[in-house]
Amino acid sequence: MVTITTSTIDSTHSPIITINAATTINEKLIPSTFPQWRAQFEALLIGYDLIEFVTGTHKCPVIDVLNLTASKAANSHWIRQDKLILHAILASTSTTITPLLFAYKTSHEAWTTLIRLYAGKSRTRVMQLKEDLTLSNRGSRSVSEFLQGIKVIADELAIIDHPVSDDDLTLYILNGLGIEFREIVGMLPLIR
Known part of the structure; x- marks a missing residue:
């Protein structure tokens, strides 16, 4: 209030x-x-x-x-x-x-x-968050939960002045989705 x-x-x-x-x-x-x-x-x-x-x-x-x-x-x-x-x-x-x-x-x-x-811009923290993005995978989480986890990491990077580009974020998401989404991932180069 x-x-x-x-x-x-x-x-x-x-x-x-x-x-x-x-x-x-x-x-x-x-x-x-x-x-x-x-x-x-x-x-x-x-x-x-x-x-x-x-x-x-x-x-x-x-x-x-x-x-x-x-x-x-x-x-x-x-x-x-x-x-x-x-x-x-x-x-x-x-x-x-x-x-x-x-x-x-x-x-x-x-x-x-x-x-x-x-919110210090320590290189170690930035590297840790980028590694988290790289290694993030859906696992047993729902797609929605996986995307929320990616968003949290990307938002934290943006707050410490290291925003992730939309293209890179798309790649992190597609790489982490898993094999059941392989056909969608494979078709993306054809869509452009």
Whole structure:
């Protein structure tokens, strides 16, 4: 649930948005769920036009002594909104991850740390995921379950900036389907 509270201090600013992570994010962040957690959180932040807080592009307004009242209100508004986003991030993490974020004062600092920790572009992780795609086969799973497994791996690669091309993804799928799909696979070069 998201609550929108209109600020009575200064009506020129957008309303303060409170995110109830327990009702909007369907699982706590643990290292293995980072791609799903990040996708949910980013969608929520984009939907409420708050993504610039975590990306660091919407900076805290500086208090201007020449326009003290307005600049103090803008500064206070930004701090309150950022703290509510930080609270939502903290509330949506597991008890093993939350302590890693306690020292951070802004949502941008916490977000950047989580991305650095869990979406790192380590060559080893990329190679492991690509090997998983290469070795993936349907086995006893249904075609739907097999395709879902391939999609999860491809999505994780995309999140860490190593997207799989559509042609390569098609090859991984066709190679992993098994012998009962051999006729379909054999006909593909003729279709082009």
